[in-house]
Amino acid sequence: MAHKVKKAAKVLSQRQIAEGIFDMWLETTIAGDVKPGQFVGVYPVNKSTLLPRPISICEVDKERSAIRLVYRVVGSGTAEFALYEPGDFIMILGPLGNGFPIEKAAGKNVVVIGGGIGVPPLLETAKRLSMETGDNKPDSVSGVMGYRNSDGFLFDEFKEYAQMHMATEDGSAGVKGNVIDAMRQDQVKCDVIFACGPMPMLRGIKAYAEEIGAKAYLSLEERMACGVGACLGCITKTKEIDHHSKVHNARICTDGPVFDADDLDM
Amino acid sequence: MAHKVKKAAKVLSQRQIAEGIFDMWLETTIAGDVKPGQFVGVYPVNKSTLLPRPISICEVDKERSAIRLVYRVVGSGTAEFALYEPGDFIMILGPLGNGFPIEKAAGKNVVVIGGGIGVPPLLETAKRLSMETGDNKPDSVSGVMGYRNSDGFLFDEFKEYAQMHMATEDGSAGVKGNVIDAMRQDQVKCDVIFACGPMPMLRGIKAYAEEIGAKAYLSLEERMACGVGACLGCITKTKEIDHHSKVHNARICTDGPVFDADDLDM
């Protein structure tokens, strides 16, 4: 696992890609050894806020030594991030978390499923899955993304790597309904699932995976303080006594954010 | 007295004029009605610090609707100020305080005396005094500035308005010693004194004024919170029961910063 560091990163670009959703590229040596599904902690400059904001790594560009963050403005930290301009330096902590177990998809039909602001980490995941097969946009890699409406941020970019399906809450694009509705309706081939999104969606996916006999790996969210496994702030309930806590509490920031759905008590 | 406001001001220029001393012009409507010796409260952006920093108005340019602040970097606030660049907006509160009673110098020999970072407010004071006489650099207006060493920031600018004398602690320029030494040595004509600087200097001036039978008006400093007379943080001991507190405590931010030396219990 890559050594974790806190260090300055340089903003390369920043643009708004949908209502309240921003897309920022950062130049950082952290880019050197990132697994898809890992995240970084971004520190606001505003000194009334001291904790890092966990943001998933959406894409990696090793050549430029850069990572891409796609984030929604929801509070003071993300509002500040949206003001950064190319050339600004910001502090980040990472790489954090375990990432998706790409190797578990080898030779299988794999589906990346994202919901809302859970979509971003699946882009690099889809890219790696596609790379692993050696094919360009292989048949065995599918993607199902759920959005509120037809803004479908990042959706087109996935098309380079996977067979894509969309679900929207308001039915304004793709299948009306949630990602499971789209899976069923579009009969998406599925042995292994990599998913990130809101808790109800993840619960639905776990149930769906059990139903169809697929393996699901889910990326969870929780309020974090340290991001490195020290504070025990960000736990999720596990079925078995986990290796670290001995009390069915895995740390999302270090034991996760990606968990085998079978291990979770959701 | 001008209405006090808190509002945004635009940085017009910023430059370093001596070791650790910065000179910043701000565009602000506050410039419209400033008395020399008044000050503004400057709010740092850093949210760990919420209180305004009192900084004297060094010069006023009514045409550009601008004020000039000359300040020494001593802590987090002033360090932040030094980073501002033309075009930045900052929040200021003002105009604050009473200012020097220019009218008391009418027809008299007046000396403006500044020590260290007490020099700045005397520049606008000297300018107004000179204007009042109707003369250019009148004989009746003198200035004595005390510095640690020969950096003598602002000294040359005073020469346009007053007969100038310098004292330096290390003797590297002007009279070696303090401002009183320079007053005596250069036999500066003196009926009225307007002074700002460190407490020991002000005490010395009060004694000197008594000795030579001159009137002295002293600008004082104290830690401030509100800057508008509400918190009672910034008091100085007065000889008589003052009009506001009824307990010999005048508020430097509103009853001052300029006091008749005769009223002070220093």
Next chain:
Amino acid sequence: MNTEVTIAGVTFKNPVMTASGTFGSGMEYSDFVDLNRLGAVVTKGVANVPWPGNPVPRVTEVYGGMLNAIGLQNPGVEVFVERDLAFLADYDTKVIVNVCGKSVEDYLEVVERLSDEKVDMLEINVSCPNVKEGAIAFGQNKDALYDITSKIKAKAKQPIIMKLSPNVTSISEMAKAAEAAGADAISLINTITGMKIDIYKRQFALANKTGGMSGPAIKPVAVRMVYEASHAVNIPVIGMGGIQNAVDAIEFIMAGATAVAVGAMNFHDPYTTVKVVEGIEEYMTKYGVEEINDIRGIV
């Protein structure tokens, strides 16, 4: 939309007050704020005779707030009545006078002197950490608090608010003692005792060594205490401590406060009080809150 709140029979046009000692008698902030917009002006503490307060430095800044050790400097109740109450009489806002003293008798003298003055309520400061005698001693011991409260209640013509100190093990116990002794309301929190040392000068930042801490940094402690106190008693609670904006004010109201006060943030932004009033109105409109009382203690 109705922002009115009533405390002990006194109706305030909105729940936003000034915190004692941070707003002078209103005069100092009238350049910035239309006092008529405020629920109440709470004045700086006043004693029976003029108090000189503590030596300077009296104020210093800390992370997200400040320490003060003013030491209750005040011109005495006579000057206060003639000057400050006279000034406030011209405004359409309620007037709450904050009262301090070194002994029970001191307090009673002020309370009696104010009996026939145009004062809506009295706030009894038994929680100032910056004076050696009286003040906080009454606020850190529940028997002493009970005693002084009942004596003041017996003499006061106006309803009394007991202002509690956060420097206690159990705020609920103190709130209950005040209620049992007849207080009409309680207000909290006063400042938390703190200290700052200048490591370069190797001396205390304040002449008084310790000072009372206020500002956004203390808000979580204040919200918790308002929640605990409002669950311990049936009298109204006026909440304060670090309020910066309407969001903070509403947080206190949801924790159980009937009204709120803005203190140190006036120094950061002299328009804070009115912005809080406006922000509460916006929140109520946006989220369809008809009565401000409907969200009190809602969590």
Next chain:
Amino acid sequence: MNTEVTIAGVTFKNPVMTASGTFGSGMEYSDFVDLNRLGAVVTKGVANVPWPGNPVPRVTEVYGGMLNAIGLQNPGVEVFVERDLAFLADYDTKVIVNVCGKSVEDYLEVVERLSDEKVDMLEINVSCPNVKEGAIAFGQNKDALYDITSKIKAKAKQPIIMKLSPNVTSISEMAKAAEAAGADAISLINTITGMKIDIYKRQFALANKTGGMSGPAIKPVAVRMVYEASHAVNIPVIGMGGIQNAVDAIEFIMAGATAVAVGAMNFHDPYTTVKVVEGIEEYMTKYGVEEINDIRGIV
């Protein structure tokens, strides 16, 4: 220049420790920090059996700090000894184990289990505000504190540090009770109880409703309490609360602390502890301080 300090016969290479619960068992921060540079690693609280802690959300941010309600989740002393103590054994730093429990017996069981382990000192946490039983109950009542301290002292093989709660009326009284009962040192402050409410969701930010506040926002309260406590007792005081850098650490030392601990700021900057060590060395060099002990309590 000598940065060594000695507490109850244990000599630390420098006065900088980690605050319990903010540094795991050192493992989690060893990516960032050379543990050999620290005066001591103070571990997360450990109980006789595994504790699941509180439901999430367990952490939330506040102005200049955070609230936590972890609820002392821990894997129990057995796993702790095998895994965490084994890990720490490889480092040249002192090991202080933070001990928690619901009853006096719980504490004693842990203390006895650790008797023969490679542990330099025990820090007894009687001040965690986030668990319903035990913990803070012992830290808010001086008789209970005396009782548990003397019982633990009687059984402990290693010197004991009593970790005090700031949620009390008089920290001096608590410090004296701990000293009288035989504590070898005291550490303070633990977190201050706070609350945060989300006014849009109309619910508490933490599942536990209240949480313990830490971070720079609490520093003035912590410095004041360290000053008061160190003037009330003759045993050494370990100071903590909001330390961000060497300036803060030296402030605590000048207030009377023999050693200091860095807590929540590790989350802001994982290199904080080592930066504090280096900053203290720089200060001592620059200002000609030969012995760190020379500036202790200097104000």
